[in-house]
Amino acid sequence: MFNNLPPITKNIIIINIVVYIVTNFFLYALNRPELYYNLSAYYPFSPFFKSWQIITSMFMHSPISGGPGIMHIFFNMFVLYNFAFLENILGGKRFLILYFLSGIGAYALFNLWEFMQVEMFARQLEDLGFNVYDYFSGTNIQLKGSAESIESQKKFIGNIVKIISTPLMGASGAIFGVVAAFATIYPNAKLGILFIPFPIKAKYLLIFSVGLSLYLGYNGLDSGTAHFAHVGGALVGWILAKIWRKHLYRFN
Template sequence: MFNNLPPLTRNIIIINIVVYIITNFFLYALNKPELYNMLSAYYPFSPFFKSWQIITSMFMHAPFADGSGLMHIFFNMFVLYNFSFLENILGGKRFLILYFLSGIGAYALFNAWEFVQVEMFARQLESLGFNIYDYFSGTNMQLKGSSQSIETQQTLISNIIKIISSPLLGASGAIFGVVSAFATIFPNARMQILFIPFPIKAKHFLIFSVIISIYLGYNGDDSGTAHFAHVGGALVGFILARIWRKHLNRFNPQ
């Protein structure tokens, strides 16, 4: 069954599995776990950020030691496997562009939202008489004010540090782009989704997924899921599919 997959999808799945095995087992056995951080994608203004991470992070998944790592990679690869037929429809070149541009779009939108939050926290600190940029440069690390003000400043600083030190990893942004492209090309196709007891039109599933992702991303949750990355990937997939749909004559784009 695996050998019947289109070549690009098959290779993407193989690379994800190989990278997961190497980073989670071989490198930990060699006591070199730092590669996980080198390949995951950090906030672009973080000292941990490297340009290649935007691409390599698409092949990284939650660590095995976290307990959710296997489910993370399994679910992503399972979804990609089920939408592999889109490679045959778009052709290998378009599918590759779709996959990687969706992943890049996921990184861009996620970090645009992170930037908004960092600036919001920085402005709040500034109103309390503290400059976060002086803090990171080492110019001024002294908190001043009442005990309540200092506690607030510490919380805001912790929020900023969490953003710049927490990596983005996973193929879900790229895969959301693939699913979004399918829903844009075949809006009325009926999909059978896990945990939904009835078929749902692709366009309705896409709209519902994007709305939920925006809501959860804006309000925040403790799952560690990069909801705005999903939205970014879906947006790129939608745009590309709208462009390409006019030139694909092998199906009825109803």
């Protein structure tokens, strides 16, 4: 069954699995977590950020004993496997463009939201008399004010530190783009989804998934998941599919 996959999808799945095995081997067998840090993607203004992470993070997934564990990569690859036929419809070149641009769009929208959060916390700190930018540039700044004010400052600083030190990893943003592209080209196609006893039209599944991601991301629920990355990937997939759908007959 795996041999029948179109080549781009097959290679993407193989690379994800190989990277997962190698990074977990380094992490657990060799006790060398550097590979995980260097290949996952950080906030672009973080000292841990490297330009290549925007691409390599699409092949990184939660460590075996961390977060969702192996289910993270399993679920992502399972969804990609089930939508592999889209490569036959679009062609390998366009499918590859779709996948990677959706992943880049996921990183961009997620970090735009993170940037807005950092700016909000920075303004709140300024209102309390604390300049966070001087603090992170190495200037020795002491927390001042009442006990309540100092606790608030610590909280806001902690929120910023969490943003710049927590990596983004996973193929789900790119895969959301693939699913969104399919739902845009074939909006009335009915899909069978796990745990749902009846088929759902692709366009309704896309609207529900994006709407749920926006709600969860905006309200900070399920904070271990990069919901706005899903939205960013879906947005790019939708845009590309809208463009390509007009000329689908030319390369189908």
